[in-house]
Amino acid sequence: MTGQNTEKAAYKLDELNREATIGGMGVSVARAVPQIDMADFEERKTEIADQLWQAATGIGFFQLINHGIPDDLLSSVYDKAWDFFNLPMAEKEHFPLKPGTNAGWEFRAQVRPSTGTPDNKESYQITLPNMTGLWPDDEQVPGFQHTMRLFEQANWKLGMRVLSCFALKLGFDEDFFTKLHNPVSPTYQSTLRLIHYMSMENAKPEDFRFWRAGAHSDFDCLTLLHQRPGQGGLQLCPGKDATSGEWTDVAPDPGVVTCNIGDMLMRWSDDKLLSTLHRVRMPYPDEYLGPRLSVPFFCQANRDAVIQGPEKKYAPITAENYLKERMQANYAEKKELIAGNG
Numbered sequence: 001m002t003g004q005n006t007e008k009a010a011y012k013l014d015e016l017n018r019e020a021t022i023g024g025m026g027v028s029v030a031r032a033v034p035q036i037d038m039a040d041f042e043e044r045k046t047e048i049a050d051q052l053w054q055a056a057t058g059i060g061f062f063q064l065i066n067h068g069i070p071d072d073l074l075s076s077v078y079d080k081a082w083d084f085f086n087l088p089m090a091e092k093e094h095f096p097l098k099p100g101t102n103a104g105w106e107f108r109a110q111v112r113p114s115t116g117t118p119d120n121k122e123s124y125q126i127t128l129p130n131m132t133g134l135w136p137d138d139e140q141v142p143g144f145q146h147t148m149r150l151f152e153q154a155n156w157k158l159g160m161r162v163l164s165c166f167a168l169k170l171g172f173d174e175d176f177f178t179k180l181h182n183p184v185s186p187t188y189q190s191t192l193r194l195i196h197y198m199s200m201e202n203a204k205p206e207d208f209r210f211w212r213a214g215a216h217s218d219f220d221c222l223t224l225l226h227q228r229p230g231q232g233g234l235q236l237c238p239g240k241d242a243t244s245g246e247w248t249d250v251a252p253d254p255g256v257v258t259c260n261i262g263d264m265l266m267r268w269s270d271d272k273l274l275s276t277l278h279r280v281r282m283p284y285p286d287e288y289l290g291p292r293l294s295v296p297f298f299c300q301a302n303r304d305a306v307i308q309g310p311e312k313k314y315a316p317i318t319a320e321n322y323l324k325e326r327m328q329a330n331y332a333e334k335k336e337l338i339a340g341n342g
């Protein structure tokens, strides 16, 4: 089967080689990240698809405005995320991230090939078929499960709109990707992730040498990221490697959803849609030093989806096998599956 040999060798895929060489600071360079208006989506689909294609074949990042995810839902997600992260450690430990499931809580466990050190963060991941025993109850965090399910669904819907535009552009049926991100299937593996990057307010100068999130590309098809205004740090470096060392801050403007293409869609588009390296840097001394909360949603095709582009540039591979290969590099020393999306 395709992939079996490559699965055995961590770092074998091009993406991993790319990641392993990009731990340096680099320099800061301003670049425009296109903003794309999703208003009146059905009527404006052709125009929106053109804009998405241009951004995704260029810088690989774009920001959606008028995306339809209600502000009050987003605020409620942030409130409940804090309620969760503020639980005592001993309570959070009841929801451990289970290897290979992208579900549950981890604390400073994700080591990036690019840095070799754990990201300075804790996170809680929601992958719907894998959540048994992993939801805090309404006494611990009132309304947590209800709110997160609503938000997961809202992100899925927006993600599928974007993917339907890429499907049209690639010559697939409009609902091609939607059918392969089927949320009622047991093979569903899209993930909502709540991330708490630790406050740097009382940190020692040497702690600033590390990364909130080391440079990486995402494994999935498409990532929708919610950043909080005033809590920046996300940077991108376009192209297939970071040899330029030129990183661009992606502003956490209010009301935008920041999107990037992941490796899975890059492969599925025969390398036309570009998965772009990104990272989360530490704040500069004159910036906000408090904790940072971000919420990405990873649109990741169902495990049994077969990935092959219209031009058949790469051999077919199931999403499950593709992710196995991709994940092996991101495990902590015990080679456990820490996080399988970004």
Ligand SMILES: O=C(O)CCC(=O)C(=O)O
Pocket: 195, 213, 218, 225, 227, 234, 278, 279, 280, 294, 295, 296, 341, 342
């Ligand atoms: O927190 C962020 O701004 C980005 C997080 C990210 O890139 C990831 O989790 O894959």
Ligand SMILES: [Fe+2]
Pocket: 216, 217, 218, 223, 278, 342
């Ligand atoms: Fe990422």
